[in-house]
Amino acid sequence: MAEPQPDFLHKILQRIDLKTGKDAVQARQVVARELKARGVSALRVTRFATAVSEIARNVIVHGGGGHFTVGLNAATSYLDVECRDRGRGIPDIDQAMKDGFTTAGGLGRGLGGAKRLSDRFEIETVPGQGTTVRMSAKI
């Protein structure tokens, strides 16, 4: 797995505990607000906020809850988001990224979709220990 960017989340803007659907809504609303405040277009705001919503919901539904952090990477002009949980992890990440793969009767489009909707996307997962997704939108 690639090392995270050294300046990822250089300046932290907000942290939210992810426990319920309401927390996922709050997380993607914060992301949308921060992008809009920096003049990012409506389409790009919607794309990245949707990606964040998918990953935050996965933390709640599959990861048993976790933490969301949003911050800035001033050097490279990215808005960075990290979603982290200490859940069961994902045994086969290539399989999980494929559209249509789900273990929960979902659509199985969240992970693959979130990657397509982000400008940068990386996932780190250890079975039995948890999952961390780092994703960014260019600002």
Place this chain on the structure above:
Amino acid sequence: MSGVASIHLVENALLVSIQDDVTDTEIIDLQDALSNRIADENVDGVIVDISALEIVDTFVGRVIAQLAGISRLLAAETYVVGMRPAVAVTLVELGMYLPQTRTALSLSHALAQLRRG
């Protein structure tokens, strides 16, 4: 039912407005209320207004599909109105096409299509 979603009778259709921060529990209440109203009021259509939605993710997409499934079983057609252009583009990238629903540009378009039958 909470104020998060509302159901109104308009002509021969039920208009359902979904709010941006709808939760799983509210959705179950909404589905329950909607199925009862479709049966009681004998409507031809259900119009789901999503103009308040900043995003439609797989969770909300599934909610819309389930509302459409309930309507279909009770012989009503489902229309989705008020989709923001950015939401439409994002849905295509997610690969969600909401096949159970018809999309109309506005409430009046949806009602006109329902009148035509």
